[in-house]
Amino acid sequence: MPIIQYSMHDLNKTSPERYSTSLYRKEFILHRYEGNPIITPKDFPDADAIYNCGQVMFEGQTLLLLSVAPRHGTPALHVALSRDGYHFEIEKEPFISRLEDPLWHELDIWPIDPRVTQIGDEYYIVRPLSGPLQPAAVLERTKDWKTREFIECIALPPNRVPCLFPEKIGGSYMRLDRPSNGPRGEIWLSSSPDLIHWGKHRRVVAPPINHVWAVEKIGPTPPIKTKHGWLEIFHGVLTYAGGARYSLGAMLLDLHDPQRVLGVAQGWILTPDAPYEFMGNCQNTVFTCGAIADESIDEIRVYYGAADTCIGLATGSLNELISCCLSGKQ
Secondary structure, eight states, X not given: OOOOOSOHHHHHTSOGGGTOOOSSSOOOSOEEOTTOXXXXXXXXXXXXXXXXXXXXXXXXXXXXXXXXXXXXXXXXXXXXXXXXXXXXXXXXXXXXXXXXXXXHHTTOOOOOOOEEXXXXXXXXXXXXXXXXXXXXXXXXXXXXXXXXXXXXXXXOSSOXXXXXXXXOBTTBEEEXXXXXXXXXXXXXXXXXXSSSXXXXXEEEEOSOSSSGGGSSEEEOOOOEEETTEXXXXXXXXXXXXXXXXXXXXXXXXXXXXXXXXXXXXXXXXXXXXXXXXXXSSSSSBEEESOOEEEGGGTEEEEEEEETTTEEEEEEEOHHHHHHHHHHTOO
């Protein structure tokens, strides 16, 4: 991959046509990096797929917690770090692998799709506890990305991956849930005094939100605090004759009452339209477990799984995305 001589911020100020890799559709707000895919199975020994990743800033670097499926053996989560946001070094040893505790070992057969939230100086990881039944969710914690602490199973099935807010609201921890893994999956809100015991469940939104692209089910990522509200990037699903299409959308929630939706972007902000998004283990899919925003340079970065096989990067204007949400008020 060639070394890029301009910054991530410069990319957003460049004409999208310069680096668009779309085949059929014009890009909308989020624009694919011209060097996509930035991580592929070729970048890691004996990998079959490297896809859906948690994402956060750590000590000035971009950190991705990658879902890595080996050619043989058990999937695991690996840490990857980058100083420029494009070129990543993947840790050879898994950061999270199957839990050894007999209580969970039989269920923890597929460690993937992590959502990462920084609260204070700690990083909280929520991931599915997959098994023969519908998935539950477990919570783990780290400070240094070298060691981790298992906290608890925090959601009964079917609740694939609750997404934590990065701070308390009204004295309570908050999270967004998708308490169904089937059709009509909705986004709900709940609160907790200690990150373990959750209650006061409230529905936030249900499909279809604003268009047929998300008519079947939707799912959350960790909310991002902005001065205008909580920015929520979510995925939506539509099934055609040839199978499901996973796309990304955005909404804005009230800072003090996140059950209140301030607005939803009309239509998708990223949908499959590049070869690496069409071809892979889960075709016709763009799927993210989060996003990284920087209000100081008006930037949002989304590292996303492409066809459940590799990692792509899309960037855009944070202000443009927020304005798009607000213009589509509920």
